[in-house]
Structures are given as structure tokens and as C-alpha cells.
Amino acid sequence: MNLETPLIIPVFIPHRGCPHQCIFCNQISITGMGAEVTGPEKINQQVKNFLGYKRKNRKNVQIAFYGGNFLGLSESTIGSLLDEAAGFVKRGAVNSIRFSTRPDTIDKARLDLITDFPVSTIELGVQSMNDRVLVDSNRGHSARDTEKAVRCLKERGYDIGLQMMVGLPGDDGSESLTTAYRIASLSPDFVRIYPTVVLAGSPLAVKYKNGDYRPLGLEKCVALVRDIYNIFKKNNIKVARMGLQDSEDLADSSVVLAGPYHPAFGHLVYSRIFFDMASAWLKEEKQAGHNVIIRVHPRNISRMRGMKNSNVRALKKAFEINRLHVLPDKNLPEDKLMIERAV
Numbered sequence: 277m278n279l280e281t282p283l284i285i286p287v288f289i290p291h292r293g294c295p296h297q298c299i300f301c302n303q304i305s306i307t308g309m310g311a312e313v314t315g316p317e318k319i320n321q322q323v324k325n326f327l328g329y330k331r332k333n334r335k336n337v338q339i340a341f342y343g344g345n346f347l348g349l350s351e352s353t354i355g356s357l358l359d360e361a362a363g364f365v366k367r368g369a370v371n372s373i374r375f376s377t378r379p380d381t382i383d384k385a386r387l388d389l390i391t392d393f394p395v396s397t398i399e400l401g402v403q404s405m406n407d408r409v410l411v412d413s414n415r416g417h418s419a420r421d422t423e424k425a426v427r428c429l430k431e432r433g434y435d436i437g438l439q440m441m442v443g444l445p446g447d448d449g450s451e452s453l454t455t456a457y458r459i460a461s462l463s464p465d466f467v468r469i470y471p472t473v474v475l476a477g478s479p480l481a482v483k484y485k486n487g488d489y490r491p492l493g494l495e496k497c498v499a500l501v502r503d504i505y506n507i508f509k510k511n512n513i514k515v516a517r518m519g520l521q522d523s524e525d526l527a528d529s530s531v532v533l534a535g536p537y538h539p540a541f542g543h544l545v546y547s548r549i550f551f552d553m554a555s556a557w558l559k560e561e562k563q564a565g566h567n568v569i570i571r572v573h574p575r576n577i578s579r580m581r582g583m584k585n586s587n588v589r590a591l592k593k594a595f596e597i598n599r600l601h602v603l604p605d606k607n608l609p610e611d612k613l614m615i616e617r618a619v
């Protein structure tokens with residue numbers, strides 16, 4: 277497995293290859309694209325545009341088919357899309373191909389179809405490992421399908437990404453935690469965690485308007501995703517994303533009708549994690565009126581401070597700190613902090 281975070285060249289195939297409509301989904305909103313058909317010409321143009329932005333030292337570049345059910349496309353479409361993408365790999369401009377697909381589209385015949393193409397990574401939309409939640413979300417597959425799919429992908433040596441959602445209908449949070457444990461036991465290479473939001477035009481929007489669905493509040497969702505992140509971290513599984521990809525469409529309240537959407541959702545979760553780490557230390561050392569220095573890796577300064585300094589304010593108040601400084605220390609690992617008293 278190549279551990280460098282790849283430059284992803286996304287090619288969206290919204291809703292294509294989907295056998296039905298999942299309750300929460302409206303890919304047209306998520307991808308900001310109409311239901312236009314993505315063909316070889318479009319891929320060509322998209323890849324060339326992205327390669328123009330490529331940093332010279334970036335080694336790993338992948339073309340990624342997202343937003344639909346890749347292995348649910350017709351054989352000829354799968355072949356023509358992969359052919360076009362593979363051309364870039366052959367010419368050395370791109371390293372490999374990845375796509376996302378449903379667990380129930382993974383079988384021997386479908387995997388045989390792609391075996392001669394340079395596909396390295398396959399992401400599965402797992403969403404939940406609770407069969408009742410999957411039914412309530414109209415997913416049309418079971419937790420066993422996911423387990424079977426992961427086994428098949430492992431046998432063929434693909435890098436595996438598993439996507440899960442929190443706040444689905446019928447999930448009060450405990451199902452999400454169980455899902456995280458069950459996903460962790462499958463040992464994927466990475467995971468993505470998405471909050472459920474109510475998208476206009478989705479079946480969930482109808483349920484929401486009828487009062488039959490209440491989304492998670494932002495605070496509760498951040499706390500839940502923090503707990504899930506900690507489960508994956510303990511199991512050494514990389515969390516590649518928390519929260520939906522920010523876009524102008526999703527910032528529009530006529531697109532996201534309700535739910536815990538935030539353009540920097542992942543940042544909120546990391547801020548919460550750093551807040552917890554600092555609190556745990558300060559709890560032991562509480563002493564009114566003291567001054568404190570917290571050192572973190574430079575990349576984590578804003579995570580430690582929290583949105584608009586919210587962590588700094590909350591820590592000062594909770595632990596009666598007089599002055600609190602957050603300072604960078606590039607020698608610290610990214611998931612650690614150091615706290616010391618200051619005079």
C-alpha cells in the first residue's frame with residue numbers, strides 16, 4: 277500500500293449504477309453536478325485540468341470515480357471508463373484508479389471485469405452494520421454483504437476504504453458505535469465517517485417534513501464522531517475524512533434542509549479531541565489562577581485553539597486558568613500535546 281496521501285482526481289458519476297434510491301441520498305446536491313453522463317471525453321478533460329495543479333514532488337496520483345455505484349454500471353460502461361483512465365496510468369501521468377461502489381455489487385464476475393485494469397483502491401458504502409438501520413435507509417444490502425465484499429477484496433489485494441454514516445433513521449448512536457467496532461474488526465486500510473443531513477429532493481426530506489425523522493444536532497454529532505474516531509485510532513485504522521466535502525451547494529439552506537452540516541466538520545471533531553486531551557491532563561493538575569502552556573504540532577494549533585478560540589476559552593473557564601498559551605512544537609507527534617505550567 278502506498279501511504280502517501282494521494283492527489284485525487286475526482287470523476288463524478290452521480291447516481292449512476294444505483295439499483296435504487298437510498299433514503300438520504302441526492303448525489304446531484306452532493307456533487308453539485310446535474311445527472312449528465314460522464315464519458316471518456318469528460319474524464320480526459322478533468323484529468324488534464326487536475327494534472328495542471330499537481331505539485332512536482334507529489335508521487336501518488338489517482339483517478340477516482342465517485343458519487344454512484346461503479347460496479348453497478350453496465351459492463352461496457354465500466355470498460356470504457358476504466359480504459360480511458362488506464363490510458364493516463366500507461367502514459368505515467370497517473371499512478372492508479374480508485375472507485376466507490378456498493379457492497380452488494382462485489383462478486384467474482386464483477387471483480388474479474390476489472391482485474392486487468394490498474395485499480396488499486398476500492399471504497400465501499402457500508403453506512404451501517406445494523407441490518408434494521410440498513411432497511412430503514414432503503415440500502416438494499418445487509419451487513420453480511422459488507423463482510424463478504426471485504427473478504428473478496430482482500431483476497432485480491434485491493435486497498436479497502438469503508439464509508440459509514442451516523443444519524444441514520446433508526447440509529448440513536450449506539451448502532452453507529454457498534455458499526456464502528458464491526459468495521460474496525462474488518463481491518464480496512466481507511467474509513468470515512470459522514471453525518472446524515474437532510475438533502476432537498478431525497479426521500480429523507482419527505483420523512484423530515486412529515487415529522488418522522490429528526491437529525492442529530494451538530495454538538496451531539498461531533499461528540500459521536502469523536503468517539504468513533506477514537507475506536508478507529510485504537511485499532512490503527514486511518515480516518516481519511518469526517519464530514520461531507522464542503523461545497524457552495526451544501527452551504528445553501530435550500531439544499532441542506534436540516535442536520536449537522538458544517539463546512540469544517542472534521543476540524544470540529546479534532547478540536548473536540550484536543551479539548552479532551554487537555555482536559556484530562558488539567559483535571560489532575562487543577563490549581564486556580566495558574567498559567568498554562570500547551571504545546572502541539574504546528575499543524576494542530578487551530579485544532580487545539582478550537583473554532584474562534586472556543587477551546588481556549590472553555591479550558592480557562594473550566595480549570596480557572598489565568599493565562600493559556602498554545603505554542604507550536606514540530607518535534608511532537610501530530611496526535612499528542614504537552615502541557616506545562618508557566619509563571
Ligand code: SF4
Nearest residue numbers: 294297298301343344
Ligand atoms: S447512496 Fe450510493 S447507492 Fe445509494 S442512491 Fe446514493 S449513490 Fe446510489
